Amino acid sequence: xxxxxxxxxxxxxxxxxxxxxxxxxxxxxxxxxxxxxxxxxxxxxxxxxxxxxxxxxxxxxxxxxxxxxxxxxxxxxxxxxxxxxxxxxxxxxxxxxxxxxxxxxxxxxxxxxxxxxxxxxxxxxxxxxxxxxxxxxxxxxxxxxxxxxxxxxxxxxxxxxxxxxxxxxxxxxxxxxxxxxxxxxxxxxxxxxxxxxxxxxxxxxxxxxxxxxxxxxxxxxxxxxxxxxxxxxxxxxxxxxxxxxxxxxxxxxxxxxxxxxxxxxxxxxxxxxxxxxxxxxxxxxxxxxxxxxxxxxxxxxxxxxxxxxxxxxxxxxxxxxxxxxxxxxxxxxx
Amino acid sequence: xxxxxxxxxxxxxxxxxxxxxxxxxxxxxxxxxxxxxxxxxxxxxxxxxxxxxxxxxxxxxxxxxxxxxxxxxxxxxxxxxxxxxxxxxxxxxxxxxxxxxxxxxxxxxxxxxxxxxxxxxxxxxxxxxxxxxxxxxxxxxxxxxxxxxxxxxxxxxxxxxxxxxxxxxxxxxxxxxxxxxxxxxxxxxxxxxxxxxxxxxxxxxxxxxxxxxxxxxxxxxxxxxxxxxxxxxxxxxxxxxxxxxxxxxxxxxxxxxxxxxxxxxxxxxxxxxxxxxxxxxxxxxxxxxxxxxxxxxxxxxxxxxxxxxxxxxxxxxxxxxx
Numbered sequence: 001x002x003x004x005x006x007x008x009x010x011x012x013x014x015x016x017x018x019x020x021x022x023x024x025x026x027x028x029x030x031x032x033x034x035x036x037x038x039x040x041x042x043x044x045x046x047x048x049x050x051x052x053x054x055x056x057x058x059x060x061x062x063x064x065x066x067x068x069x070x071x072x073x074x075x076x077x078x079x080x081x082x083x084x085x086x087x088x089x090x091x092x093x094x095x096x097x098x099x100x101x102x103x104x105x106x107x108x109x110x111x112x113x114x115x116x117x118x119x120x121x122x123x124x125x126x127x128x129x130x131x132x133x134x135x136x137x138x139x140x141x142x143x144x145x146x147x148x149x150x151x152x153x154x155x156x157x158x159x160x161x162x163x164x165x166x167x168x169x170x171x172x173x174x175x176x177x178x179x180x181x182x183x184x185x186x187x188x189x190x191x192x193x194x195x196x197x198x199x200x201x202x203x204x205x206x207x208x209x210x211x212x213x214x215x216x217x218x219x220x221x222x223x224x225x226x227x228x229x230x231x232x233x234x235x236x237x238x239x240x241x242x243x244x245x246x247x248x249x250x251x252x253x254x255x256x257x258x259x260x261x262x263x264x265x266x267x268x269x270x271x272x273x274x275x276x277x278x279x280x281x282x283x284x285x286x287x288x289x290x291x292x293x294x295x296x297x298x299x300x301x302x303x304x305x306x307x308x309x310x311x312x313x314x315x316x317x318x319x320x321x322x323x324x325x326x327x328x329x330x331x332x333x334x
Numbered sequence: 335x336x337x338x339x340x341x342x343x344x345x346x347x348x349x350x351x352x353x354x355x356x357x358x359x360x361x362x363x364x365x366x367x368x369x370x371x372x373x374x375x376x377x378x379x380x381x382x383x384x385x386x387x388x389x390x391x392x393x394x395x396x397x398x399x400x401x402x403x404x405x406x407x408x409x410x411x412x413x414x415x416x417x418x419x420x421x422x423x424x425x426x427x428x429x430x431x432x433x434x435x436x437x438x439x440x441x442x443x444x445x446x447x448x449x450x451x452x453x454x455x456x457x458x459x460x461x462x463x464x465x466x467x468x469x470x471x472x473x474x475x476x477x478x479x480x481x482x483x484x485x486x487x488x489x490x491x492x493x494x495x496x497x498x499x500x501x502x503x504x505x506x507x508x509x510x511x512x513x514x515x516x517x518x519x520x521x522x523x524x525x526x527x528x529x530x531x532x533x534x535x536x537x538x539x540x541x542x543x544x545x546x547x548x549x550x551x552x553x554x555x556x557x558x559x560x561x562x563x564x565x566x567x568x569x570x571x572x573x574x575x576x577x578x579x580x581x582x583x584x585x586x587x588x589x590x591x592x593x594x595x596x597x598x599x600x601x602x603x604x605x606x607x608x609x610x611x612x613x614x615x616x617x618x619x620x621x622x623x624x625x626x627x628x629x630x631x632x633x634x635x636x637x638x639x640x641x642x643x644x645x646x647x648x649x650x651x652x653x654x655x656x
Contacts, residue, residue: 062467115645116599118412118467122586123641130634137629248471261465293482300475307464 009270011309012256016277023284030280030287037166041234043279044172045070045227045243047272050250051179052103052220054271057254058183059216060196060263061110061117065124066224066250068132069102070243073228075132078141078238081148088148095232096225102128103221107214125247132240142237152233168230175223179268192216196263252299253278256306277302358596359608361647366615369622377625387503389621391572394506397613398565399584400591401510401517402558404609407592408521409554410534410601411466415455416562417584418477421576423447423563425481428490428576437497444563451477452559459555460548474585482578491575501571509568510610513561518606526553534601590637591616594644615640 024031049066056063073095080091102124109120157164183189191212194202203209224243232238253274259266278299285295357363373380380386399416406413427444431437451473458469499505521527529550532540541547570576595612597604619640620633 109642113646113649115642115649119593119599119641119645122589122593123638123645125638126586126590126634126641127638130631130636130638133631134629134635138631248475251468251471255468261468293479293487296475297479297483300472300479303468303475304458304464304472307468308462311463 009258009267009273011313012258012270012273012277012306015256015306016273016280019277019281019284023280023287027284027287030284033163035283035287036280037169039279039283040169041166042283043275044166044168045230045234046246046249046253046278047172047275048175048223048230049220049227049246050253050271050275051175051268052216052223053250054179054254054257054259054266054268055183055192055216056117056220057251057259057261058192058196058263058266059213060199061213061216062251062261063103063106063121063217063220064118064247064251065102065106065121065128066220067243067246067248068125068128069099069221069224070228070231070246071132071240072102072128073099073225074232074238074242075135075141075228075240076238077144077229077232079135081145082141082143082238088145092148092229095229096222099225099228100218100222103218103224104214106221107217110217111210111213129241129244132242136238136240138240140237140239144232144236148233149236152230152236168234171226171230175226176268176272183268188212188215193264196265198264249278249299252303252306255303258310260310358603358648358651359605359611361651362595362608362611362615362644366611366618369615369618373618373622373625377622380621380625385621385625389617390504390507391501391568392620393613393617394510395565395568395581396584396587396591396616397510397610398513398561398568399588400595400609400613401513401606402561403588403592404595404597404604404606405517405521405530405554406466406558407589407597407599408530408534408601408604409551410537411459411551411554412470412589412599413452413455413555413558414467414470414585415451415474415477416558416588417581418474418481419448419451419559419562420566420569420584421578421580421582422451422477422481422484424566424570424576424580425485425490425578427567428493428570429485431493431497432490437494441567444566445560448563448566449556449560452556452562453552455559456552456555460551478578478582485576485578487578489575489577491573493570493574493576497571498574499571501568501573506568506572509564510613513564514606514610517557521606526550530554531602534603536602587616587637590641593641596644596648598648612644 020031029035049070053063053066076095076098077088077091080086080094081088086094106117106121106124109115109123110117151167154167155164156167156170159165181189183192191202191207191209194205194207195209195212199209227246228242231242235242254266254271255261255274256277257266257270257272257274259270281298281302282295285298286292399420403413403416423444426447427440430440430443435443455466455470455473458464458473459466462469464472519527521530526549529540529545532545533547533550537547566576566580569581591612592604592609593599593612594615595604595608595610597608616637619636623630623633623636
């Protein structure tokens, strides 16, 4: 029990409960299942992208191109299916592969050419967003087949206890599970933590750091591709600036969820709670009539507070350990 | 005797060429030279004074912010909030000018606001130990929201005509030259400036040798805020107004200019001169797209490519030397 309280994700979960309670008291529409499902649907794309970004950040890297790759993938669905008349499902697969390609390029540039992650993904951020605009000359595309649009609104179920849940939320949940399993239950996942805590030590103990990093960036790219497809389906159109600002929101969610930008620490459960905090915060502020721009301000303050709280926690822990030295269990701190 | 003199002269000149070849900024400079020459011969409009002045102004805005960013990146930090600082200080200045304040008073206030924002970043980073990328990501959002609330998202203008000279003619490029020279001297010739390189090279070693690391970082972030507000003066003057969404996304152009100029994002290595060349490359490329009537959206794609090429060329030189 105490170990649960001490875990990193407990802080963000408490934050989630507080924000939830405050809005539930302020607005009677907030806690209605319809509203909460809607929030979940809107934030499922961010959740999908954040799963990959968490892995990247655990390896000690960063990917600021996620928003642009979401935009590029969303536009590709429109260009391939709408303008070139390709089968919509093939277009979706192609868009996801394009996302994978962007991620793989990031990974290769970072590992093989040893460019710092922030510079490599800055270049990709610029190029992918530019390409999305070039492809459509800044226009939006729509006119998707009904079956595709319906999928964006579809729900599956009934799930016992919850009723029908939106398809996009189900996809996000599956990917979250997949991410958790990869990180916690596979040697590969342990390699991700190892590469982040000490690349040299990981290399010397036989972890294929190159493969681990390449996977983390490629997987993130693939998830961005999927996020773009999901967004196209939800909005029933392809917008070139889809996903702009995602990098800001996703990094905030990951950091709020307790991952350290220095690498080696973090987990997906925390990230998802971080995404949920962001979702209900924005939705709740909308419901009680707070203008969008104040929400940006709140998010900025919360980001800084989250890191401060974590600093404080680490400081207290190291002070305690100074007094009562405990040998930490070797292996993953997940 | 004559033989020895000749040989030593030859040796000296070969050393000179060596030094030139080792110059970090050389590839960027060559690239800039090539695109400028190509444009000069292909597009007669490129050489027109109006076009050159507009390009120089674009270069000055990114360059002045880039000089500050170079110092921040030299300490192995980063500042994502510069564009928001620019907008905030310009908005404060615009409101004061429209309220009838003296323009110099308003300019001083803008510079003060910029410096204060930079100092705020510095405090978050040094005192509260928040990683620079997170702290400035936060202040980027907070300050952008702040300026929108402060201006009610309204257009603040037109600014008084007496203020127009700042953003027109040769003033922007002169300001850039002044800022770049002053900061180069600061970095290379003053004691706190030398520490800037040192902190980025090995912070722990510098701390242990008794240098005030926090003080150095404070100076650098505060200066960066100040320079962002200087760039804000130029931009507000050339548009004759201030807006809440001014310079949105410019932080990335600025970082791109710094990286293209050969400064290492890992800190400790780089120069102000390189950044000025980087800013010139960005501005000339943008201008080239307009003159060649290529859709402007290509600018982002090309910028991405240039950043990557610049970093790779730098790596290549490093490998070769080894």
